[in-house]
Amino acid sequence: MFDPQVNPEDLDAADGKIFLISNPSTFLTHAEVCARAPRIIGHATDNWGSTLTREHFGYPIGHAANQMPVCVSGVEVAVDPETGEFEVLNLTYLTDIGRIVFHDGAYGQAEAGCDHVMAQAVYWDCIWDKSTGYYLNSYFWQSRMPTSLDLPIEVYNPQLREGDSACGPYGATGMGEPAAGNHNTVSLAVSNAIGTYITEGPLNPWTILKAMGKI
């Protein structure tokens, strides 16, 4: 087991393991890494893919809510080094949602997931007064919830893959804005652009300027 604070540059991955480049026998499995991830949404259930209640017209009937879709994402950004602003140029993610039962509904959820990615990466921020615990930005104008004009829907590229998840009703999975947990991909893209990791969110200008050593 290695120190989880080790630098990402010192790591590589192969065969389901993440290991120290200098000592490949020191590794964590992907499952162990995921178990440590601080921002996993929800939790993997014990009956993941294993609970079938009965068959219906030859299809397995299970617990759709427990059948989580799997998604991967890629983000391209442009960062303004003077102000710490950044622009998302491309937000693509691919979701394996098992059998698609209602295409437009599923696609709507996929697109809304992009909104969640943007909102969590850029805007959602709860700020408390350090002395009193008072919630300082509780108004909508203070918390700066993004409007439709702030969300770059023209660069969204959500894609659905009809896969083989067989344990939900008719082979379907739950489809609740699955990309919502992928906001850290935006953070990684910004980190890649500026050359240093950002470990706080959301990606405020001061966070980026600080990471760049400008303040």
Place this chain on the structure above:
Amino acid sequence: MRQFSHINATTVAEAAAAKADGGAILAGGTDLLTMEKDFVLSTSADTMVNIKTIPDMDTIVDDGSLKIGTLAKLTDIAESSTVKSKWASLAESARRVGTPQLRNMGTLGGNLCQECRCWYFRAHENYFNCFRKGGTLCFATIGNNRYNAILGGQVCFAVCPSDTAIALTALGATFSSNTRSNAPIADLFVVLGTSLGDNEVLTEIQVPAPASGTVQAFYKYAIRKSFDFAVASAAVSVTVSGGNVSECKIALGGVAPTPYRASAAEDELTGGPLNASTAAAAAAKATNGALKLTDNAWLVPIAQAMVKRALLTAE
């Protein structure tokens, strides 16, 4: 919301008298009524004095200089062909205020006289009785001050939230009320708000005609692009004569309790050419004397960037 009575003033004198009796001047109401709804202050006025019923105070007239009644809607200023053609930075600053709905309701006078947006001042039910409200402490100085003043802060570090005030400052505007005529716009603002007296009602803004060879620009940085208050903004008015800058006014917004004239940057630019190099040098001096609190150092590079970009836009 506390109970209040409501009167429709038909003359400035009537409105001023009602204000002197403790009334609050109500124009667009986009700030005043939201403050009332949130019980921002521990007390509120017994009377709302509606001044929208005063005739002819919403006009936009170009008679060589620009004269705008303080009841003129922000939308009308932003879309006025006269303002856009000769005072473009003012039109742009009006366009950047709030949302279309707010600009349709909000007036120029209200935009200039609105209260600050410091989250300690705006806390529900007067949670923080700060210096601005008669208390003894500016809570931002010991709390989270990421949006508070880096320049000109004294007992209060809330920043002037008005966009139009910044453009008007760079344009050398003046104002009139029922007790003052053609006073410099800078005299309207003090650290704790405006200098308007208990019986004073703002009536008109005057903007001189730009001199030949003058270029102007307004640049605003906000976290949320669709509508938001300025984190930092810059308005510039630069007159170039014979290839060199003969006169220059640079105003900063969002970083000081009042519209802030960046005189060091103006001095840097005056007498020389306006180009990328001189714009960067002037921008670097725009925040001279900045006092950084614990969380607001990030405003310095952003304010400098706004000045540089406004100057390069005007180039």
